[in-house]
Every structure is written in structure tokens, then in C-alpha cells.
Amino acid sequence: MDGKMIMNKQSIKLVALSGLLASAPCYSATTSIISQAYDGTRTTADSRFPQISADGQYVTFVSSSDNLVMNDTNGKDDVFVYHYATGTMERISVSDSGVQANGDSFFPSISANGRYIAFGSTASNLSPDDLNTRRDIFRHDRVTGETLLITRSTSGGATNGGSGLPKISGDGQVIAFESVATNLVPGDTNGLRDIFAYDGATDSISRVSLTADGSQILDGGREATKPTISDNGRYVTYQTWADDVVPNDDRHTTDIFRYDRQTGETRIVSLSSAGEYGNNQSEESSVSGDGRYVLFNSSSDNLVPGDDNDETDIFVHDTMTEQTLMASVKNDGNPNNGFEFSGDISDDGQFVVFSSTATNIAPNDNNHNPDIFLRDLLQNTTTRISVSDSGVQSDRASLFPSISSDGTRVVFQSQASNLIDGNPQPGLLKNIYLIELDPASSVVPAKLKVAASIDGQSTLTKPGPALPNSGSTATWDFVVSNTGDEEATGVKLFIKRFEPQLDNTWSLLCELGDITGAGDASCSDTSLIVDGAFKMLISAQGYDKNGDKTIGDTPAWYVGGSDSTVPSLDLTVLLNGQDNDNDAPGQAFNTGGPVSYTYSVTNTGPFELTYVRVYSRFYADAEYSPPNSKWKRACIFARMQPGQTLTCTEQVTVPAGEIRRDISAQTFYHSDKITRDEQSYFIGQ
Known part of the structure; x- marks a missing residue:
């Protein structure tokens, strides 16, 4: 069993962090190196992909170093947790009995209080239920020592595909992850990488990367990946370049979507305040604690006015007010001249951290390396925080920042050798650092x-x-x-x-x-x-x-209003311009010839409805035997106001015999499915 090693923190004091303008507040901060050997010496290998718990007390990361804890002899990438207050290090990627993993472990995610850590692993000995040879998702309980296999098939057995990139909710009960397995849920036939959510309360898995009407994504080869989850476990964000998730999306570019596990709603969030979809790639999302604010990076130049830097920037979309702002800006609010990598947002949505190559955010930024910046969306200040106590800039790249719930602690990965004065690190070794802003020195202005x-x-x-x-x-x-x-x-x-x-x-x-x-x-x-x-x-x-x-x-x-609580639709069907609702056997038409349907859908309820779709099919039974009976989407309406009527047409080739066609107008209002069905009859002769 791995012991919990006591670490000697190497720290410095930072005063007036480099990158602050005269009008910005001064911060006092402490920088610590997290990835140290159990005896206080340097580690033997890289440490990567840090994440800090919401309470700021625990940091999890991946490392192949063999001296972070004692008895690490497996030669694999392992998952570790560091307790900042006590200076203890613990290996997490072990079995219930403490046996070290026989495969690599990766991409950990930590619960709010540091008790639960979700991670992926190729190891086969972490759980007796792990019977496949693929990457699986596990959850380790630091209190009980249990390591639970999360990715199990619908029958409780092994999955038939690999899984990765887990993200865990604040209470540790909901885990979002991606997987190519097709036996995690019933009906997974798209052959794509999908996003799933494990619910510990029900010990069940559901698929969350769905289209707006609740169907699986079918846009060939366009997978869903990189999930994140809100602290309350309700919202999951992810990215995909599939065009069938929301209507009127034919741009063939990656977007960010947010799925509501409570209502089943899927909405696109990589859009402007005017509701315009981004005109280029949007990736790498992060979500606030309540799911209201979604952060992402994008090379689109139409999400905010004045985006003329031709770079990938960091944006935040407010799902309540439907406003989008650029977060990776200079102190004057203008775009910077660099490329932004991954970012993170605090639980309340006030603070954003990101990695950037920009040279015009902080004064004298000429290190030609990505740095870590902190943006305060309330005070409208941007601060470079990956610097030494004397303001010396890092001599190598800093990436993958993660921020605590209240924005007072930030962890990141860096190859820099000079972030800890008096204790230079090997220049090419990746280490984990923690910046602690002194709460006593940061008076929060009126909000x-x-x-x-x-x-x-x-x-x-x-x-x-x-x-x-x-x-x-x-x-x-x-x-x-x-x-x-x-x-x-x-x-x-x-x-x-x-x-x-x-x-x-x-x-x-x-x-x-x-x-x-x-x-x-x-x-x-x-x-x-x-x-x-x-x-x-x-x-x-x-x-x-x-x-x-x-x-x-x-x-x-x-x-x-007394009748204003029920959303509803009305549907009218015209065949070659004439009423054709429910009239059997209907008109006669030449077999093989075309007929034209007109579908008029009216929003007869009091609510705005979105993504209203019209489906049609040939109905087949003993009496009606057309060549095809599958449902086909005829059209889709993105938004329908109360009382509004929208119309679309569909061309159909006449088969022989007595024909029945079913037409269905459908939408979802929150988790309720709203439908209006009609039938149409005609004869092919």
C-alpha cells in the first residue's frame, strides 16, 4: 500500500504580479511546486494534466515519476493527489487492496472536496470486473480506498470499446466521459465516439451526446469528444463537428454543446450574443458550477464585435442572458495578439484562467512561450501569473491551468526552470505548480x-x-x-x-x-x-x-392565462395543393410520378418552441404495402413563436397500390415531447 508522503513545499512570495497595469489591483501570492519527490528532491519524469479541487485543497495530476511516493515500481503513468495543507502525496491509480496498476492511467478529475477521483486507465488489475483489454474509466474513493470500474456494458459485463477523458461532478456521483463502446447503452448504432454520463445514485449510464430531438448523432464520422460537467452534475458540455445536433447547421465545423441531464435539452453555446453560429472551430470547453457560464476557445471571428486578431481566443457564453464575451483580452478590453490554448472558469463565473502566446497582455512579455493568465471578469483585469517572485518570466511553456471554486488558487503544468527562486528545476521536465492569491489582499469590489x-x-x-x-x-x-x-x-x-x-x-x-x-x-x-x-x-x-x-x-x-400552461402544435397536410388529412382511400395518381406535399405547422401554445421537426413515412401493414416504411425528416424549424405558422414541402414518388402516409410534427418542451400526427391517403395506378 502506498504511504502518504510528507512534502517540503518550495515556495516564494509574489508581490504586484507581472502583467498588471497601474489601474489594476495588486495581488500578494504564493507559488509552490507540487510535483516533488517524497524526500523533497526532484522527480524523475514528467508530471502533467493537473486539476484542482473546488475547495482548493487538493491537486490531482498524472506522472510517470517513480519517486513521488514510495514503492512505485510499475514504470507506468500513475494518477496522484496532493493535499496542499498537509503536504501529503497519495497514489490514486491502485486497486482496492493497494496493488499498483499494470497499465498507464491518465486524465484525472477530482470532486469538490477531493474525496473522489475519476480517471482513465489501460490497467487490467484495478478491479476484478475489468475483463476487457481496453481503456476504462475508474473512480477512486480516498476515504474507503475503493476503486470502482465505471465503464460496464448494459449487462454489467465488459465494454467493447475504449473510454477516456472523464470529468466528475462536485459530489463525485456523476461522471461524464467519452467512449467508442457500443454496449454502454441500448440502441447505440452510430459507430461514433459518444459522450456518456455515469450516475452513482442509480448505478446507471446514459448517453448525453444527442441531437436536439433526443436522437443519436448520425452525421457520419463526426464524433463527440472532450466532455466537461457542472459542479451540480446537471449539465455536460462537449464538442463535436456533427451537423445534425441542432437545426440549420451546415458549416462542417466543431461547436460546443451543453446537455441538460434533467430536462434532456441540447443547445449550442458557441454562438454570438445575436445567436449567430461561430464561423470557425470552437473547442475545449469548461463550465461554471451551476452550468450557467460555458467557456471555450474558438478561431471564429464573428462571436463578438471587433475580433480582428486572426487568432484562437477564449470566450464565455452566459446561457441565461444568452450573451457571449471574449475573456482572453488585454486590460483595455481589446483582443490580444496571441493564440489561446485550454482555459478554465471558476464556479461563480467571475475568474477565467487560460494559456496564451500573447506578448501584449503583460509588459515586457518576450519569453516566446505560452504563459498562464488570470482574467477577472468583474474587475476587467488580466494578469500574467506564471512568473517568479521578482517578476522574471518563465523560460519555457506553461499550459493546462485549473482554478479553484473561489478563484484564489490556480494550478498549471510548466517546463520552466525558473519559477521557484533559488531552486531551479530541470529545464525540460514538466512540473505542476500552484499559485495561491492571498484572499486578504484581494478586496472584492461591489458585485x-x-x-x-x-x-x-x-x-x-x-x-x-x-x-x-x-x-x-x-x-x-x-x-x-x-x-x-x-x-x-x-x-x-x-x-x-x-x-x-x-x-x-x-x-x-x-x-x-x-x-x-x-x-x-x-x-x-x-x-x-x-x-x-x-x-x-x-x-x-x-x-x-x-x-x-x-x-x-x-x-x-x-x-x-387560464389556458396557457400546455404547449401544443397543429399540423395541416396538403397533397398537390388540396386538403388530404385523414381521407381514405384518397385521390388516384400515376405510379412512378411525383406528388407534392405541403406541411403547415402552427404553434398553438403560449410558449416559444424550438427545433420543431416534421417527419413522414409510408405506412406498411397488410393493407398498405409501400416500398419503404422508415421515418424520414422532411423539414425543421429552428424557432416558432406562439401563434406562428411555418410551411415546408416534400416531393414523393407514387408507388403502386393503396397508399397511406404518416406525418408527424414533433418537438421537445424541456423534457416533454410535443407531437401532432396526421395521415394521408392516395392510390397509385
Whole structure:
């Protein structure tokens, strides 16, 4: 059994980190090297792919070094966990009894409190249930010592394909991963790499890389890969260049998608604030703790205005306000001149860390190597953190940053030899470093947050509460919290309506005055209940001590009217321009000739519906025997407003005999499937 080795941390103090402009705050920080031998000497091999726990106490990484812990004699890549507070190192890629792995282990992911670590491995001796010779996913419990095989087939046996890149939820119960196996779930026939989620509460696996209507991805050869998962385990993001995940996507480029495990919704997030899909590759996502903010890198130049640097940049998409911003910017907010690699986002979405080759973010950046930068989206500052205490820049590449929940600790991988003053490292050896920003020196400025309810019911989740009594009044209650340390002054609350139609005018709800740090203020308003489904944006706006505006936004939904709680569709079918709903045996047409169908779909409910699809098929039984009875998608409508009717056409070749065709309009509203079916009849002669 591996012991927990006590490490002597080599650390330095950093004051006024290089890269800060005069207007930016000064940070005090400590840099430590994590990947040290158990006796405090240098390691014998590379250490790579670090991830820090949400609480900032534990760091997991991969290394083939044989002296991080005692008795490491397998000569393999192993997974380790380092406890920062105690300086202990522990090998994780071992069996329940502590036997070291007989294969390489890779890409670890750690739970919020460091108890659970998910990782991939080619080892065959970590679990008695591992009966294949492929890469599998495991979860190690540091409390009980259990190493659990996650990737099992639907029958509980071995999988028939390799799995990798696991990401674990905050509580350690949900693990997202990619796999080429086809026997993890029923009906996996696409032959592609898919994204799956293991749920420890039910000991079950589900596929999450699905199209908007819940079908498997079928776009040939275009796999889904690189999942991430929100801290609460609800949302999984991933990348794929398949064009059939969302409608109207014929760009043949990689995009980022977010899957909601609770509602089954799949949505694209690599898009602009105006809803325009990115015009180039988007990859390497990361997601905030609640799944609201999704970070990714992209070489698209149409996601934000003014993106003219012709480089891959880091973006953050807010899934609630549907706004996208560039995070890899200089302190003046303009794009930098470098190429961005992988990034990470803090649980609350305030901090972003990324690796970049840019030379114009930090002063005197001429090391010609990728550096690690910290972007504070609240204070609008970008800081280079992969430097020594005296501001000496690293002499080799720094990559793969990971940030703690509160943004006070960052780990990364670097080949630099000069990050620890007085203790130079071998120049080509990859090591793991931790930067700790001193919380006492980082006073959080005023930051506003809004909560809204109507008649005592939260309006945060779409479609919002149902208010059936049309014509009566409802009471809105608003609470504005200042989550910063400093006072917010002149706070006002505004509202703008987005649906059913956009009202570009902000209306003042109330004036709240000054709100102290960690304080809150509230106000109420009344409104008339009218029929329909409504989306508003509530915005609290005030100023920090420097006179800079601070804004907190939240969307709000509600549904009004006695019949406004059920989404529904209507479908009308015309055959060669004539009504053809349910009339058997129908008109006669020449066999082999064409006929034209017109499908008109109406959104008869109160909600906006998305990805409405029309399917058709020849129906086959003893009476009707056409040559093909498979469902075929005739058309798709990306968005349908309440009351809107959209039309599409389909050409069909007439077979011989009495023919029945089925037509189905379908969509999903959250997890509910909405359908309207019709039949059409004609005779081929």
C-alpha cells in the first residue's frame, strides 16, 4: 500500500504580479511546486494534466515519476493527489487492496472536496470486473480506498470499446466521459465516439451526446469528444463537428454543446450574443458550477464585435442572458495578439484562467512561450501569473491551468526552470505548480446579484410559474444582493421584456440607493396578468467605489392565462395543393410520378418552441404495402413563436397500390415531447 508522503513545499512570495497595469489591483501570492519527490528532491519524469479541487485543497495530476511516493515500481503513468495543507502525496491509480496498476492511467478529475477521483486507465488489475483489454474509466474513493470500474456494458459485463477523458461532478456521483463502446447503452448504432454520463445514485449510464430531438448523432464520422460537467452534475458540455445536433447547421465545423441531464435539452453555446453560429472551430470547453457560464476557445471571428486578431481566443457564453464575451483580452478590453490554448472558469463565473502566446497582455512579455493568465471578469483585469517572485518570466511553456471554486488558487503544468527562486528545476521536465492569491489582499469590489419572484414563486427557470387568473394583478418581489466587500452606490432596478416580442426600452422598477458589502435591498411591484408566455430581463445597476458601473442581470419567466400552461402544435397536410388529412382511400395518381406535399405547422401554445421537426413515412401493414416504411425528416424549424405558422414541402414518388402516409410534427418542451400526427391517403395506378 502506498504511504502518504510528507512534502517540503518550495515556495516564494509574489508581490504586484507581472502583467498588471497601474489601474489594476495588486495581488500578494504564493507559488509552490507540487510535483516533488517524497524526500523533497526532484522527480524523475514528467508530471502533467493537473486539476484542482473546488475547495482548493487538493491537486490531482498524472506522472510517470517513480519517486513521488514510495514503492512505485510499475514504470507506468500513475494518477496522484496532493493535499496542499498537509503536504501529503497519495497514489490514486491502485486497486482496492493497494496493488499498483499494470497499465498507464491518465486524465484525472477530482470532486469538490477531493474525496473522489475519476480517471482513465489501460490497467487490467484495478478491479476484478475489468475483463476487457481496453481503456476504462475508474473512480477512486480516498476515504474507503475503493476503486470502482465505471465503464460496464448494459449487462454489467465488459465494454467493447475504449473510454477516456472523464470529468466528475462536485459530489463525485456523476461522471461524464467519452467512449467508442457500443454496449454502454441500448440502441447505440452510430459507430461514433459518444459522450456518456455515469450516475452513482442509480448505478446507471446514459448517453448525453444527442441531437436536439433526443436522437443519436448520425452525421457520419463526426464524433463527440472532450466532455466537461457542472459542479451540480446537471449539465455536460462537449464538442463535436456533427451537423445534425441542432437545426440549420451546415458549416462542417466543431461547436460546443451543453446537455441538460434533467430536462434532456441540447443547445449550442458557441454562438454570438445575436445567436449567430461561430464561423470557425470552437473547442475545449469548461463550465461554471451551476452550468450557467460555458467557456471555450474558438478561431471564429464573428462571436463578438471587433475580433480582428486572426487568432484562437477564449470566450464565455452566459446561457441565461444568452450573451457571449471574449475573456482572453488585454486590460483595455481589446483582443490580444496571441493564440489561446485550454482555459478554465471558476464556479461563480467571475475568474477565467487560460494559456496564451500573447506578448501584449503583460509588459515586457518576450519569453516566446505560452504563459498562464488570470482574467477577472468583474474587475476587467488580466494578469500574467506564471512568473517568479521578482517578476522574471518563465523560460519555457506553461499550459493546462485549473482554478479553484473561489478563484484564489490556480494550478498549471510548466517546463520552466525558473519559477521557484533559488531552486531551479530541470529545464525540460514538466512540473505542476500552484499559485495561491492571498484572499486578504484581494478586496472584492461591489458585485450585484438579483433574485425575482412573482406571487411568491421563483421566475428563474423557464417557463416560470403559471398565473391563471388573467385580468387580475400579481406581485413581483425583487431582492438585490451585493456579494462584494465594498459598498455599491446609487443602485437602481430595471426591467426589459424580451418575449413574446422584444421591447428595447428599459423601465425603472425602483431606486434602492446604497447597498453595503454583503448586504441586500428589496422592492416590490404589481403587474396585470395577461395571456401569454413572457420572458423579462431584470437588471440591477449601480457603482463601485471607483465610480465604475456594476451590473447584475437575471432572466425572469412567467405564463399568464387560464389556458396557457400546455404547449401544443397543429399540423395541416396538403397533397398537390388540396386538403388530404385523414381521407381514405384518397385521390388516384400515376405510379412512378411525383406528388407534392405541403406541411403547415402552427404553434398553438403560449410558449416559444424550438427545433420543431416534421417527419413522414409510408405506412406498411397488410393493407398498405409501400416500398419503404422508415421515418424520414422532411423539414425543421429552428424557432416558432406562439401563434406562428411555418410551411415546408416534400416531393414523393407514387408507388403502386393503396397508399397511406404518416406525418408527424414533433418537438421537445424541456423534457416533454410535443407531437401532432396526421395521415394521408392516395392510390397509385
